[in-house]
Amino acid sequence: MFSSKEKNTDRKRVMERNVIAKNTSLVGDIKSEGDFRIDGTLEGTLTTLGRVIIGVGGFVKGNVVSENAEIEGRFSGQLQVSNTLTVKSGAHITGDVTIGKLSVEPGAIFNATCAMKGAVKELNQQNAKQKASEKTA
Structure with missing residues (x-):
């Protein structure tokens, strides 16, 4: 009865795009539930269910939690990306990074501690299978 309207509302909310424009500073x-593009400066915490894009002139100092992220500018702080982090050639990242997948272009500066969630889960599953096969042998 209400399901079709609720689904359409959810899709629109996720498709929203928020922008912090060039020469704009926000503390x-x-x-948010929508995507974010940052071409200015953000100092603080950004939490979104969508995608975060830090443009060439963008700078974020603080914490970012998102599903996907693409960085062309500068980031300093704690970054948690549940799916894919794409680091472009002009990017400069420092801090702590927790991700699902990582893509880094040549020329990017990536001075961060990095933990991949999916890799740890996969390794644990492989170790469990190996121990089980050793017990049966």
Whole structure:
């Protein structure tokens, strides 16, 4: 009865795109369900269910939690990306990074501690299978 309207509303919400424009500085915490593009400066925490893009002139100092991220500018802080982080050639990243998948272009500066969630899970599953086969042999 209400399912079709609710699904359409959810899709629109996720498809929203928020922009912090060039020459704009923002200090504070942001929570959103839509995508974010940052071409200015953000100091604080950004939490979104969508994608975060830090443009060439963009700078984020603080924490970012998102599903996907693409960085062309500068980032300093704690970055948690549940799916894919794409680091472009002009990017400069420092801090702590937790990701699902990582793509880094040549020329990018990536001075961060990095943990991949999917890799740890996969290794644990392989170790469990190996121990089980050793017990049966």
